[in-house]
Amino acid sequence: MKVIRKIIVITQKIIHRILQWPSKTIHAIYSIGPIRKKITQNRIHSIRAHSQDLTPLTTEETPLAHALKERGFCKVNSDFFEAFRSEKFRIAAGEIYDFMEKTYLETGRTINIIKLLDAEPRLLGQFETVFRAGLDIKLLRIIEHYLQLPVGYGGVDIFFTVADGVERGARTWHKDSEDHPMIKVAVYLNDVGENDGPLEILHLQRTSPDFDKLRGFRHQKLIDLQNEDKIKFEITSFTGPLGSVILCDTSKYFHRGKPATGRNRRALFFNYYANKPLTPYFCPNPPFPTDRMKELVSDLTTAQRDAALWRENLSPVDKIVTKTKPYLSL
Template sequence: MTRDQTARWLRDLPARSALKLSNQRHVRLWLGNRHEEALHRHRPAVPGLSAVDAALVDTLDKQGVCVTTLDRLGLPGSQALLEQAGALAEAFAGEAHAQCRAGKDFIIVPPADIVRNPEIFRWGLQDRLLDIAEAYIGLPVAYDGVAINYTVADGRAISTRKWHRDWEDRRMLKVAVYLHDVDAEGGPFQQIARPGTPQSDRDGFNYDLADDVALERMLGARLDRDIHSCEGPRGTVVFCDTARLFHRGKPATRRDRAALFYSYFANPPRHPFLCERTGLARRDITEMARTLPRRQRDAALWRRRLSLLLRLIPPAGL
């Protein structure tokens, strides 16, 4: 193990230990009972949706993924979002290629660029998006912010370009917005609409990266029949549950792909020590949310609902 690997292992040890503890059978069952009770109590308060948004949530429930566009959604500020975030991705392209050549696996536009453009962060806190997330998750939602992921077209199947499930919560919602045209060779988001190995409070939570061969051993043959490959032009929007089902960014081979990824989960989530994946500093989130309405502040500042013990566990690194 190299010095850097040792440092990362030590940094992530509290979070890994907390995950292991929360996966002990008696703890799992206790957490599961509390979660079911919370869902039951909150059910009357889940916001009503338009027919369009209700159909979106229904598709998420059945398939785990739903594809639309910014134009069809019609959310305020979407054109400015596309232009601002697209400009940041374009300006970062050279640095992204340099980081790729240096061997970095997971590349994002610097979070400081988003802090200097807070409208990008705040776009994800619109009531309509929070309503969709709450209706899907069944509880008040936490907003884990936004990152601009940059995938260099090097063809490597590494990191999040391998099949995996996210580890923040039992179910969660991500909203991806493509900043490039994305075809089969441009690294589309892909999700498998096939039940995976059990992942629940009853069965425990296990997180592994898998290639096609390993995934077929787990889920069965002919996975191609159930892969949703989300291709589309700039401005395509992908709603997806990345905790419940296996997914990946398909390795890009001919064209780079930049995309915004907004993240939502229950407030509080099952694994708060495995959240905060955007790289945004807590103080910056507090400042960007400071003047927003209470619902938006509560979602962005979700850590305030955690117990003191859970707040003391540092989050695992990116």
């Protein structure tokens, strides 16, 4: 049985790498000096052009936006955002996580959103409710002021983190590469203490060339480099009660979900980029077609619809590559 499971995992990795080939090829082309320079200049021009059109902040939003701009992260309670404090959102998220936990208890395995919706199609409505919550207008305004550009909404990752202490995937130190800058918004759906898988970010005070080459690594690597006097660092650990909301630039900071050893963690991670991102082909796609997306946001404001439908304004090449990239919930 273990051999079969190992073969399945290896096969999945091979298929995943094949599916990533178009994105990586385009990225290699866009990384060529003159092309990269042109893309960077276009981004700078877009920021300047949008500076006069930034959506005004309300009095209560301003302190949060300033804190995010100064530090690249901030924390608030979910009651601050209408979408996150709604009963409909809480019920929908709770039903999704109840099914995920039930599946884990019965099978010993976690389940991602694609498999979840295949196994339990009735949860599509609940997922769409959670997805729409990420378009909260307050949230978009605050993030717009950080990015200095109109916001592109990347969707939501649903993490059911088992308290097994295992360090893998998003539980290793890494930076996100969908855009720079970009924002992830974590919403805790249960109390998260130090041993319950809190989001952590790394503050590097001194680094070595060895560290600068790293892309993703286990925590022991940090300790080893520190013991060798090659780096110096501090860690911010975002513990908090149910309803805690953390906004963080995950392209700026190495970050991870600390491997949980206490209780299982329920946390949503909403993704936001500029509209358009520097590397749209690295941005995951929602698990429903464009027509359904348009229908889903048809009753929202123009700013919310534009944030949700940013993929429709990509160049033909970017659109093809981005739309063929599978949705992942690691």
